[in-house]
Amino acid sequence: MGLLAYGDTGWGDELFFATLMTIAVAATAIFIGFFLAAIFATFKLSKNRLLNLIGSFYTTVFRGVPELLVIYLFFFGGSGAVMYVAKIFGYNGYIEVNAFLTGAFSIGIISGAYSTEVFRGAIQSIHKGQFEASEVLGFKKKIYYYKIIIPQMLRLALPNISNVWQITLKDTSLISVTGLVEIMRQSYIAAGSTRDPLFFYSFAAVLYLFLTFLSMKLFNKLEKQYSRGY
């Protein structure tokens, strides 16, 4: 257990902060995903053919292409794209995009594709009468979406959101290829310098198991809370 000592002699503190990093990336990614999903789910549900097509294109591409390939696209293409935009504004220097943002964005876009389907399904499963009743009662669209549709939708979507969170959490391990020091990368560094990969990768597995276990408990609690009265 000396390998896990806290401080300079062991890897305990490094792995602890790496775990926090994994949580931070996953949380950022899933919120980016929710944001995208809110937009693309609206697209998919709209009556406009073009918007439908854009929505389907997004979910098909990012659910059908390996996560690693998407990460490489943003990792190698991210700073190029930012520099291109900067050039338009008259800045010609080199800009390096932060590894955290690259990772959170690439995982967020993938997570968003899954969330889009979840949101779309949840909205569709809300009874048509709810929409009609809100309109008849004279609610504005914005108000009834916020106060009536979305709260009901969240309850239905929660089990699936829990699934998306688990997928997102596990996908963050792939960001280690970009050099961001999260659990996987830290284990890789520790395994390299101690020549004990079996121990460190197994420990990484335990950390991930702990995180997935914890989030499962949390979501179960949330589900219970949201289904009060049902």
Place this chain on the structure above:
Amino acid sequence: MLEHLPRLLKATKLTIQLTLLSLFFGIFVGVFFAILRTSKNKILYYTSYYYSYILRGTPLLVQIFIIYFGLGQVEWIRESFLWIFLKEPYSCAILAFTLNTGAYSSEIFRSAFETINRGIVEAAEGLGINKMHTFLKIKLPIAIRQSLPAYGNEMILMLKGTSLASTVTLLDLTGVAKHIISTTFRPVEVFIVAGSIYLLMTFIIHNFIKFLEKRYNYN
């Protein structure tokens, strides 16, 4: 970009190979653990439960790293005949994918077995068909039909999962795509070409499963 296409297509062959082999072995692992899950023996039940819990709760990347980098550290493995396989990244990748897809498929098969109408099994017993035959000729075909849609998703996930082979030096489609990106600095073009190849394969799997579902529809 076009001059790189042959390399990408050649790498696609490895991706297909990895996917098919892992899925093939994974079915056996999946059925095996699904049967354990239905067992009344507590030890067998929990072995299967924790197997699928651990493999589904950790990232595939960790699993492949433990097998490829970790197992070589254990002396008796290095001295045994297993080392012939475990020193090769190719067989390590297939082993990791097989165990991973086996865990997910075991859940799919288990729920398929559970949905089999009890009456059918009782009828088989009443007709004096022995247990082995009931399983092979009655339960298994029904379970296969039931699990087709979910298994189709798992096939697609496995196809995407094989991209991790590139992290243990294998040159699959993603590995080659990365190599081309890092030498030409054309991430967008390479992504479009490699991504399209993946999407095409997803499309084929999707339609193949749809075809099977129609073919074996008994309602």
